[in-house]
Amino acid sequence: MKIYLYDTETDCIGSGSLSSAYVKSQLDAAAGADVAVHISSVGGSAFDAIAxxxxxxxxxxxxxxYIDALAASAASVVAMAGGKIVMSKYALLMIHKPMVGSGGNADELLKDVQMLNVVQSRLAQIYMDKSGLDGVTVNSLINSVTWMTAGNLNSEPVVSSLHQSKFRPQWQVSFHYNDCSCEFL
Structure with missing residues (x-):
């Protein structure tokens, strides 16, 4: 069975056909058969990505x-769930610090900062579990807004398994966020 997690004009990770509820319904329908999860997403909710x-x-x-074009932000977390990760030689994977749009007084904003730090620690653990890298290295990649290609992630043209390779970023650029109004990541 194939599950497509492709952004739309209104949906990103955490909404519509990119929500954890939708993925659960698809997995229930697959009833234990092998699944291929195709990803082309700028991200969305870190909480739904973890779910x-x-x-x-x-x-x-x-x-x-399968990273078909882009697994950025929260979508990169979903990509890490594959026992096997296949990445087009033209695709990109991007990781960065979690974000939140917020307002309130100083105490409320400090609570948001604390939550963002907790969320980052959870995301970093997922990347560490998949890559085998230590926390300092993974957090450095997260803090730097790191973009990776299949060539960065594996010496082969297609990532056959991140389980056997290490993150090897070779370049970084700034990321411009889309209009998708999703929280945390």
Whole structure:
């Protein structure tokens, strides 16, 4: 079974056909058969990304994630759930610090900062578990807004498995966020 997590004009990770509820319904329908999760997304909700990641990791069948064009931000977390990750030689993967749009007094804003730090620690653990890299290295990549290609992630033209390779970023650029109004990431 194939599951497509492709952004639309109104949906990003956490909404519509990119929500954890949608992915769960698709996995229930697959009933243990192998699934291929195709990703082309700028990201969205870190919380939904973690929920999707957990759903895919617990799924009894084999899960292969395909980065078809872009797995950025929260979508990069979903990509890490694949027992096998396949990445087009033209695709990109991007990781960065979690973000939130927020308002309030100083105490309320400090609570948001604390939550963002907790969220980053959870995301970093997912990247560490998949890459085998230490926390200092992974957090440095997150803090730098790191863009990666299949060549950065594996010496082969297609990433056959991040489980056996390390993050090797070779370039970084700034990221311009889309209009998708999703929280955290």
């Amino acid at each position: 999707i990641y957990d759903l895919l990791k617990k799924y009894p069948g084999n899960v292969t994630t």
